[in-house]
Amino acid sequence: MKFIHIADVHFDAPFTAMQTRNLANQRRLEQRESFKKVIEYIKRENIPYLFICGDLYEQEYIKNSTIEYINKLFEEISNTKIFIIPGNHDPYIKNSYYKTYNFAKNVKIFTENPEKIELDNVDIYGYGFEDFYMQSEIIDNIKIENKEKINILLTHGDLDGAKNNSIRYNPVSKSKLKALEFDYVALGHIHKKIIEENIVYPGSLISHGFDELGEHGMIEGQIDEKTKELSLKFIPIDEKEFIEENIDISQIYSKEELIEKINEIYFPENKYIKIVLTGNKKADIETFDILKYLSNTNIIKVKNMSKLEINLEIIARQNNLKGIFVKKLLEKIENEPENKQKIEKAMEIGLSAFN
Template identity: 30%
Template sequence: MIKILHTADVHLDSPLTSLALRDEALRANIQSATRSAFVRIIDTALAEGVRALLIAGDLYDGAQRSAKTAAFLVGQLERLRAAGIPVFYIKGNHDAENPITGEVALPDNVHVFDGRGGKVQLEGTDIWIHGVSFNGKHAPDSLLGKFGGPVSGAINIAMLHTSLAGAAGHDNYAPCSVSELAALGFDYWALGHVHKRQVHSEVPWVVMPGIPQGRDIGEAGPTSATLLTIENGAIGIEEVPTSVISFLGHSIDVSGAEADDEIRQRIRSGLHGPIQDMRADDAAILRLKLSGRTTRHWQVLRDRDIWAETVSQIAEETGRLWIEKLIFALEAPDAAADTSATQELGRLMAQIAAEEGFAAQAQAEVDEVLSQLPPARRAELMSDAAALSALTKELAGAGSEHLFALMKGASE
């Protein structure tokens, strides 16, 4: 049996983005997470006794020069060299714009495919590795024409950094279809670029391993590399966990809780779930939702800042969980049965918020505040007029809800 490890999109030194970075105890772990994930990849390669490591692009994150990153990378690749494990590497769009890739002398066990393409036989086997790198940071056209044919009678593995037919949140680079890949006759396509793991085909294998370390809630869940086993000409695959910190969405139902002590206990109990699903030395950053109907509804919303701090402290007591964002999705008591003056005022506020004049004035004020931000940050929050309208509506709704909660919470 021959084993080969396939990874991509390591994005060394890519900044993880999370509100949890405010926690000093967590910050250092977050900032080193992409390196720690790469160490896990190397550890897995050594522990499994693989015959090769495949890196299908975007080993680096961007154009910043970092001697520390270069030294770290060489040190990890040297560990594989000492064990006689070769590394096959293609450059993706991020690698192509990173000057380190052209300045660091990688160990001689690393074969870097160039933009012309090529193939290398894995020593002592009938396995051939084929690969094509990006020549620059953009690859708007298909790269399939740069692949030669598979070697007859051998196992052929092809490496490509591609968006395939397109993926949300990813530039449309080196476009191609799964059927086009299958038609070329290779046994396994080791892909990279799209950060969500997906097995697109089993005959032949077309595998996007996903990012080894998620960087924000948009890359949620445990992340992994792919371990190939080749025996008697047949290829099998296994998902190998790599992330040291996972971004997770989680919900806790506080329905029926009649007192704050009970709500806090529900939260403590509810946080056991994510921990049970984690490896012993892993941590997670949660986007936590409080849901359900409780008689403490308005008091919780009134004191939402206090509850946010309370939940963060309960999570941190575990030593393994941090809160990125707390979402209040509590169900309000039956409003139809409430004829109080406060409830009537709430209905009037909702009517005012829906009026065109109010919406226009509120949007103008939000636009004025956003104009004070740096252009890049402003673009993130308001990409177009529709985004400005949506942001204004969200802020107005949140303000109205908070004001109503202050009134209801004080009256009950």
């Protein structure tokens, strides 16, 4: 049997990181495009099963029209059985579309009560979120009933506390899962692709920002009906990729020179870029508003991680407003070392105002 496994599409997410360049809408279009590519692949390859393991959309932002769009695509693959797990962003709550919307006949939506769907040669077990949090270990109530068949488990949750706060997001222990002896465990929640033998996070279908670097896509799996042997393939879907580019600015002497230098760098068009400034920075180079001067609009963030190269001690001894300002902030850095970066940014903005 063949299947496609996706998770964490997050339809209608606000993509706040993209708003610096007004690209949030663009990203939502790319999100629809990517989902459509999954459906087209399933249609072309005649894949009988689609597993969507949580966070298909964002409860807070999802529009009726987007649900219509998703469902139309589901209807286009009417020969494919679609299994949906509600996640912590799209829980099966009272006013959820999962409850109120009339989805296509080939769609099965799971709830918090584990269910087993019996098909010809495979049993599919699943459970998901009925609220924005789920703490109980529902996994303890699951047991394979027919070991002769192919058994697949679908859920959305945190494997061995991969994330902080994992206790609130359906914690599942790997050892418990292994002991259950499913042939495949399809998970969602962690946005990074993780393949631990037959326990799999496909990662988010598309990247949601600079904390999700690298390729994003779906898992195509096949389980041999006789030997139960599993083979997996990752298929990239997201045509854009988030990347970080470090620039050492120690040898740059003005803001203009820095802008020119960044504008000379070639980036392929399918990248969203974060520029990270490193090294030592001359005191009068302002970096906080540099983004608006950069010609490549796919650069959506400039982060200054460089050290201020300036003798602040000398300025702090000056008996004027600037001296008092620097002295105060230097004291603040000493008292709150955890806020050093923020305070240095304030120092930079303040000094540029004085200049």
